[in-house]
Amino acid sequence: MRNVLAIVRKELKTYFNSPIAYIFMIVFLTLSSWLFFRGFFLIGQAEMRPFFSLMPWLFLFFIPALTMRLWAEERKLGTVEILMTLPVKDWELVMGKFLAGFILLCITLLLTFPLPVAVAALGDPDPGPLIGGYLGTVLMGAAYMAIGLFASTITENQIIAFIVGVVFCFAMLIVGEEIVLFSVPDFLAPLFRYLGLGVHFSSIGRGVLDSRDIVYYLSVIGFFLYMCVHTIEGRRWR
Amino acid sequence: MIEVENVTKRFGTVVAVDNVSFTVKKGEILGFLGPNGAGKTTTMRMITGYIFPDSGTVRVAGYDIFENPIEIRKHIGYLPEDNPLYTDISVMDYLEFLAQVRDIPKEKRRARIDEVVDICGLGDVLYRDIGELSRGYRQRVGLAGCMIHDPEILILDEPTSGLDPNQVVGIRELIKELGREKTVIISTHILPEVSATCNRVIIINKGKLVADGSPEELSNMMSGRASVVIGVRAPKEEVENRLREAPFVESFAETPSGEEGVLRYRITPSDGAKATEELFKLAVQNGWVLTELYRERVSLEEVFRQLTTSEEG
């Protein structure tokens, strides 16, 4: 655990020592608030639901932008050789990198607190969907984060890591949508529906906390983090 | 301390390291030599556990590279080729990070960092981003990083490449100093550096180990080929005729003696001949007055060239 924390600290220092973290937070907060308030005043709905439904689409670009450097940069700089000869296990490296990105995401989401405050002042929102919405957002963000980190381990080019990350996240997002389900054989439809990130997100967002959804997200995160470790370890043998 | 046993590593069809074995004892400073692409970096990467060998194994401090890689890495400080470093964090943050993962207790961390900062002369740049530093300073950051945990073993891949001569001397001194109590493997293309710092040399060529011994041993190994210099006071024609006839002389050339009436020749002996002894006998038999007779030392450069170029034929 100590090793994981050391990696987390180093990654957070790197994020905040360069403009990346600030740009990420400012652009994300500006864009999400603007999109939210636009709908807020047009429709006059005093609820957070529209805000949360933006998240899968905003994250699609924001999270791969955050994760693209995590491993690709180490390879580009050659520092991966230092990292991988430290007395640290490969999964600890992956976990440290993942958690650093996750913490930055959580900080950013915390900074969206003026939105629910404004909504509460103007209407009388139900706390269920609010908590569910944030929980779903965090879980979905973490899943994107694991996918993006995996994309970063397969190349030393950050741009490629970003694009591959977006494509993978997009695929995971839409795989459960009706259009896709329509075009696959009937017996596969339930599987695809289960795999889709979006389906689980909307059920949590309604305030329905189903353990199956949480298990689903944790499995996606676990699977992609495992794939990261696998790729990194595999390179020692090549 | 380090045992490399029949280690082979292939990259596709290239055999980067081919069945190499050697051991390094505690306290040795080993110079690791070989031409570009010989397999030095690959070998070092296998010792440090960055990559695994295809066959054979490496043991460090009694641990096997496949069974206990983490334990091995605790004993080693490694400066990889080209000194890779993070650019976006300060020297201090970098050293703190390493001190943490190297398990230096919290209360001792600051003192240890101060110590290596002092040894490597980093005091002036401690809070600057590594990316802003000059090459020499970056090299020092790399060195500071690999010795932060005071490892028993240092593995340095071309630690002085790209430094100015003053810095080279500084780093060489540092390595020598460290070598007093540590086991060091250092790869380099600068041969005088090896003669100056190492007490053991390994030469590898095209993935194969071609020589292993102290610098003196390697010179002696090649001494059959060392030129012999003889100076005599005698008639020139007679001396040259005798040398031409002698079976142990492959060729000879006159060199200025700087003294009136003294002839001086540099002689290349034929293979395996005891040229010095034979020349002495020749002088005695002919009643020449001998003014000097010695075998020239074979330089490490000569040994290196012999071993890494004549292999083809």
Ligand SMILES: Nc1ncnc2c1ncn2[C@@H]1O[C@H](COP(=O)(O)OP(=O)(O)OP(=O)(O)O)[C@@H](O)[C@H]1O
């Ligand atoms: N990751 C890799 N992929 C493919 N081939 C490699 C890889 N690393 C090394 N090689 C090949 O293995 C051989 C040995 O390379 P290595 O880097 O060990 O040489 P070296 O002795 O360190 O050379 P130099 O003095 O130039 O640093 C070379 O032919 C090189 O091209």
Ligand SMILES: [Mg+2]
């Ligand atoms: Mg090399």
